[in-house]
Amino acid sequence: MKTRYAYIWLFTLLTAAFWITGCSRGKQKPVWRFAIEETRGSVQDAYAQKFKQLIEEKSGDTVRVKVYPYGTLGTSDQLSELLYNGSLQFSMASPGHIGKMIPEVQVLLLHYILSDDPSINREVLNSPEIREQFDTLFAEKGFKLLSIFSEGWQVWTANKPLRSPEDFEGVKFRVMTSPLLMAAYEAYGASATPLAFSEVYSALQLKMVDGQVNPVFAIEEMSFYEVNDYLIFANQAQFYTTCLVNRKFYDKLTPEQKVWVDESIEELRDYIFETQVKFNEERLKTIRDKNPSVKVVYLEKNERGVFREASKSVRKMFDEMAGPRGATLLESIVSKVEQLEKSASQ
Numbered sequence: 001m002k003t004r005y006a007y008i009w010l011f012t013l014l015t016a017a018f019w020i021t022g023c024s025r026g027k028q029k030p031v032w033r034f035a036i037e038e039t040r041g042s043v044q045d046a047y048a049q050k051f052k053q054l055i056e057e058k059s060g061d062t063v064r065v066k067v068y069p070y071g072t073l074g075t076s077d078q079l080s081e082l083l084y085n086g087s088l089q090f091s092m093a094s095p096g097h098i099g100k101m102i103p104e105v106q107v108l109l110l111h112y113i114l115s116d117d118p119s120i121n122r123e124v125l126n127s128p129e130i131r132e133q134f135d136t137l138f139a140e141k142g143f144k145l146l147s148i149f150s151e152g153w154q155v156w157t158a159n160k161p162l163r164s165p166e167d168f169e170g171v172k173f174r175v176m177t178s179p180l181l182m183a184a185y186e187a188y189g190a191s192a193t194p195l196a197f198s199e200v201y202s203a204l205q206l207k208m209v210d211g212q213v214n215p216v217f218a219i220e221e222m223s224f225y226e227v228n229d230y231l232i233f234a235n236q237a238q239f240y241t242t243c244l245v246n247r248k249f250y251d252k253l254t255p256e257q258k259v260w261v262d263e264s265i266e267e268l269r270d271y272i273f274e275t276q277v278k279f280n281e282e283r284l285k286t287i288r289d290k291n292p293s294v295k296v297v298y299l300e301k302n303e304r305g306v307f308r309e310a311s312k313s314v315r316k317m318f319d320e321m322a323g324p325r326g327a328t329l330l331e332s333i334v335s336k337v338e339q340l341e342k343s344a345s346q
């Protein structure tokens with residue numbers, strides 16, 4: 001752990017030195033540093049690589065984007081610190097981790113709040129009235145929110161089927177580090193254990209935890225299917241992440257550079273939606289090929305209904321943790337989902 005902190009400090013110092021020497025001489029091509037919370041080949045990597053390609057093209061190769069995959073700089077919490085202090089210019093920040101710093105964004109972790117239809121959710125989370133609320137919350141912490149996007153359904157993995165809250169009794173279940181996620185799984189009867197992403201595989205292997213939750217592509221990428229042989233789809237929530245830029249850095253960009261960033265983010269919207277669908281479908285096949293003893297369970301409507309009921313108590317906790325602005329955000333999301341579902345059914 002000490003080594004990790006020392007490395008982060010060293011990275012910060014080297015970055016500062018680079019900017020002071022390189023930029024003051026005005027000779028170096030600027031490097032925009034972009035950290036992701038996942039490894040190469042992941043959904044976040046696809047996003048960052050496409051962003052790199054678009055920025056480098058739009059800038060006529062006058063700007064370089066360097067992508068740092070998970071494991072090269074630190075945990076999600078450490079990436080947020082580096083983004084905050086300006087050592088990184090861009091970073092992914094999942095609500096399951098950054099929710100400790102901005103409690104209101106934990107709204108994206110609540111179960112059975114959004115629609116079963118991911119394209120409706122996409123519209124909801126991109127609607128101006130909801131984006132405005134998120135934008136303010138991130139801006140107050142020194143970040144500019146560039147996008148919120150889904151990485152697919154959150155799928156439970158364990159060594160037994162989890163079809164009811166009774167099945168969760170006594171199950172040690174790994175969650176991301178947000179307190180709301182702990183409450184969400186404790187409401188189902190599990191004993192929730194917050195851990196960094198990098199620690200999950202060994203925790204499962206050493207039986208410190210019995211199960212965890214992540215999208216299919218991440219279950220494949222992190223090899224969780226080697227240590228858990230049930231994949232359970234309860235469609236309780238999708239995995240959402242946010243793409244952030246350091247606000248001071250963005251504010252100092254030239255109008256032209258801001259256009260490159262804004263246009264690239266806009267162009268990434270459809271690309272990443274389609275990419276995550278493709279990755280999750282393909283990787284489910286890969287998991288089945290690599291571990292034929294994996295069993296995939298899709299919960300029935302009535303089984304999901306039981307979890308839906310159990311999840312309701314967590315909304316009160318969210319109100320307590322996230323206060324009035326969190327409550328307003330939740331209300332806006334729920335009513336927008338209702339409105340869009342209604343018009344889709346007409």
Ligand code: 6CS
Binds near residue numbers: 151214218
């Ligand atoms: O479970 C986690 O901690 C991580 N899961 C994904 C899919 N992305 C980043 C996050 O940190």
